[in-house]
Amino acid sequence: MRNADCGMENQEAYSAIRIPQSAIKEAGPTCGILLHKASDGLRYVSTTWYGKECPMIFEQIDAGGDRNFSYLIGDETTRLGAVVDPGYDTSKLQARVNALGLKVAYVLNTHTHHDHIAGNDVFHTGDVKLAAYKEAKVNPEIKLDHGAEIQVGSVTIKALFTPGHYLDSMCFLVGDKLITGDTLFVGCIGGSGFRGSSAEKQFHSLFDIILKLDDAIEVYPGHDYGEKPFSSVGYERANNPFLQRTNFDEFMWLKEHWEEYKAEHGIP
Numbered sequence: 001m002r003n004a005d006c007g008m009e010n011q012e013a014y015s016a017i018r019i020p021q022s023a024i025k026e027a028g029p030t031c032g033i034l035l036h037k038a039s040d041g042l043r044y045v046s047t048t049w050y051g052k053e054c055p056m057i058f059e060q061i062d063a064g065g066d067r068n069f070s071y072l073i074g075d076e077t078t079r080l081g082a083v084v085d086p087g088y089d090t091s092k093l094q095a096r097v098n099a100l101g102l103k104v105a106y107v108l109n110t111h112t113h114h115d116h117i118a119g120n121d122v123f124h125t126g127d128v129k130l131a132a133y134k135e136a137k138v139n140p141e142i143k144l145d146h147g148a149e150i151q152v153g154s155v156t157i158k159a160l161f162t163p164g165h166y167l168d169s170m171c172f173l174v175g176d177k178l179i180t181g182d183t184l185f186v187g188c189i190g191g192s193g194f195r196g197s198s199a200e201k202q203f204h205s206l207f208d209i210i211l212k213l214d215d216a217i218e219v220y221p222g223h224d225y226g227e228k229p230f231s232s233v234g235y236e237r238a239n240n241p242f243l244q245r246t247n248f249d250e251f252m253w254l255k256e257h258w259e260e261y262k263a264e265h266g267i268p
């Protein structure tokens, strides 16, 4: 199922990846973003820089499906962790949890479309807590609302309620990184033509919540649909065609004419 306004085949994306200098500057000399494309397709972003200790673990992990991403958040000191959106393929996520020696304490869902919750049960066992929007159909033990925080050791995850793509869509802000689910992709946004969607609410979530964040905040989407696997609020503000439409009618026009727009502008 294509549940987005866009999805771009981009086999060459990884040759064009650039590490944001701002991220490295923020992280300091011994930390940074390390991005791999291993032979098995695993790629991840981590604040563990060549094995040296950093306070936060953050990895972007291939989750199968329609180029879905899962995320792994952890505290280097306590080794507590949280997994976000376990998908159809949890093998790489599980492998990274094991390799890092993390004890998963939370499963978080950005929203409850099936490709983002399909792997919940792999991790949601024992005393692991499931966290999602308070009215989400997965009946989370931790019922999140806008501004709620989850503590993973010394790492704080802040929940932002960003409905629109789906009625229970949330973004998660951890450090300088924003996990956007299907609300915002690199160069595109999630679709709103489904039951439980609202273009009006998505417009509000994008302009009045996400774009209120600092340009330096990095954007980590729920699918690898863009020209690169992650970007920043500033990059999206400047380059995402949907975010150029500050008038709702123009925003809707682009949603309804996206295929034409892509063809006209050479977007794959």
Ligand SMILES: [Fe+2]
Pocket: 003, 111, 113, 165, 166, 182, 190
């Ligand atoms: Fe979705």
